[in-house]
Amino acid sequence: MDARGQQGRRPRADVQRNRVALLEAAQRHFLTYGVGTSLEAVAKEAGVGPGTLYRHFPTREALLAAVLQTRSEELVARQEEIARLGDADKALEQWLRALEEYFSAFSGLPEPLMAAARAQDPDNPLTLPCDTVITATEEYVRAAQRTGYVRESVKGYDLFLAAISVAWLKGAGAAEEESLDRVRALVAAGYRKRNTEA
Amino acid sequence: MDARGQQGRRPRADVQRNRVALLEAAQRHFLTYGVGTSLEAVAKEAGVGPGTLYRHFPTREALLAAVLQTRSEELVARQEEIARLGDADKALEQWLRALEEYFSAFSGLPEPLMAAARAQDPDNPLTLPCDTVITATEEYVRAAQRTGYVRESVKGYDLFLAAISVAWLKGAGAAEEESLDRVRALVAAGYRKRNTEA
DNA sequence: GATAAAACGGAGGCTACCTCCGCAGTGGTT
DNA sequence: AACCACTGCGGAGGTAGCCTCCGTTTTATC
Numbered sequence: 403m404d405a406r407g408q409q410g411r412r413p414r415a416d417v418q419r420n421r422v423a424l425l426e427a428a429q430r431h432f433l434t435y436g437v438g439t440s441l442e443a444v445a446k447e448a449g450v451g452p453g454t455l456y457r458h459f460p461t462r463e464a465l466l467a468a469v470l471q472t473r474s475e476e477l478v479a480r481q482e483e484i485a486r487l488g489d490a491d492k493a494l495e496q497w498l499r500a501l502e503e504y505f506s507a508f509s510g511l512p513e514p515l516m517a518a519a520r521a522q523d524p525d526n527p528l529t530l531p532c533d534t535v536i537t538a539t540e541e542y543v544r545a546a547q548r549t550g551y552v553r554e555s556v557k558g559y560d561l562f563l564a565a566i567s568v569a570w571l572k573g574a575g576a577a578e579e580e581s582l583d584r585v586r587a588l589v590a591a592g593y594r595k596r597n598t599e600a
Numbered sequence: 601m602d603a604r605g606q607q608g609r610r611p612r613a614d615v616q617r618n619r620v621a622l623l624e625a626a627q628r629h630f631l632t633y634g635v636g637t638s639l640e641a642v643a644k645e646a647g648v649g650p651g652t653l654y655r656h657f658p659t660r661e662a663l664l665a666a667v668l669q670t671r672s673e674e675l676v677a678r679q680e681e682i683a684r685l686g687d688a689d690k691a692l693e694q695w696l697r698a699l700e701e702y703f704s705a706f707s708g709l710p711e712p713l714m715a716a717a718r719a720q721d722p723d724n725p726l727t728l729p730c731d732t733v734i735t736a737t738e739e740y741v742r743a744a745q746r747t748g749y750v751r752e753s754v755k756g757y758d759l760f761l762a763a764i765s766v767a768w769l770k771g772a773g774a775a776e777e778e779s780l781d782r783v784r785a786l787v788a789a790g791y792r793k794r795n796t797e798a
Numbered sequence: 799g800a801t802a803a804a805a806c807g808g809a810g811g812c813t814a815c816c817t818c819c820g821c822a823g824t825g826g827t828t
Numbered sequence: 829a830a831c832c833a834c835t836g837c838g839g840a841g842g843t844a845g846c847c848t849c850c851g852t853t854t855t856a857t858c
């Protein structure tokens with residue numbers, strides 16, 4: 403009598419319950435210990451056995467991608483906000499900043515993202531979000547090039563690489579915010595046409 | 601009767617023999633599998649037990665630092681070569697390139713180097729080489745600033761970070777040489793005063 | 799309730815880390 | 829050359845994390 407599409411029985415209640423518990427536990431652990439955290443510990447904290455974790459999320463990347471979903475949505479929301487700016491240069495700058503925050507969501511995140519970006523393996527659940535942000539970056543770059551702010555030789559992928567590098571630096575913990583700001587300025591000075599002397 | 605310093609018996613021959621075998625095996629494995637390779641496998645290939653490996657090199661970082669010693673010497677040799685250039689701008693550029701190669705010696709090397717650079721733990725055997733190259737970078741930057749090539753706001757540490765980031769990108773394998781070249785150009789355009797339009 | 803399908807969970811096999819200590823190899827001495 | 833003392837060897841073993849397989853439990857439906 404229920405309105406689900408075609409056939410098959412209604413999905414079991416415990417599946418959804420466990421999935422949510424796993425995602426919450428995973429987020430906590432990724433935040434605290436980075437993406438390399440023990441998956442067994444995640445399962446234990448979610449109150450399920452390791453088998454259940456691996457059935458829901460067959461690889462670490464799958465779990466990561468699922469946890470990252472929320473952040474991806476935040477990123478889309480930011481895009482709308484950025485679109486309201488009008489100024490293509492400011493938009494690109496803000497977008498890169500948003501990207502960087504996204505990549506720094508958990509310590510160690512840049513690594514698997516890079517692996518996904520490179521391998522183009524359609525089975526890797528991180529490939530999709532990766533490609534999405536690269537494409538978006540290319541558009542911001544094109545827009546800023548049309549209005550003459552950005553060098554013609556710069557490609558969107560380059561700035562994706564720059565953003566993920568800065569995120570890596572941040573996650574490697576090796577630099578205080580002050581150093582990071584100077585690196586960001588370095589990148590900005592690198593892609594802009596105008597030369598703000600200093 | 602032999603000319604060793606003060607007292608104690610002569611060091612045993614097997615110690616040196618094992619040390620060399622370990623270093624060779626470690627270098628091979630680091631080259632092939634990256635810095636995360638199995639240390640037990642290294643010991644086995646060197647023909648010694650795990651205990652011997654850990655006695656010689658109590659941590660992975662210690663082994664890494666010892667293997668890196670050769671490369672550090674190469675880097676010093678390069679410095680002399682660079683000094684002969686005369687041009688401070690070219691010198692800085694070449695130094696950054698040499699740094700990047702040094703950091704890319706093994707896949708995954710940037711991670712422990714960053715950790716050492718940040719923690720300033722005197723017990724970490726990677727801290728010393730790290731500090732050395734940072735100091736050297738600062739000098740190259742100062743020289744290039746004196747001759748007016750480089751922005752005053754740039755710090756040596758920033759360019760160290762930039763170089764290690766590019767090495768990370770290379771090791772993460774995510775970028776072909778073409779993309780890396782564009783990122784390098786981005787960094788160069790970022791730290792230079794002169795604006796080479798494009 | 800009864801039934802069948804779906805999901806659970808933990809035991810178990812695997813690999814790697816690192817330590818500890820009985821034993822073997824080595825340098826010095828006679 | 830034979831002995832001694834000691835330094836260094838190496839592997840067994842405890843720990844932890846990965847991932848799978850399958851007997852058991854939970855669930856939706858009738």
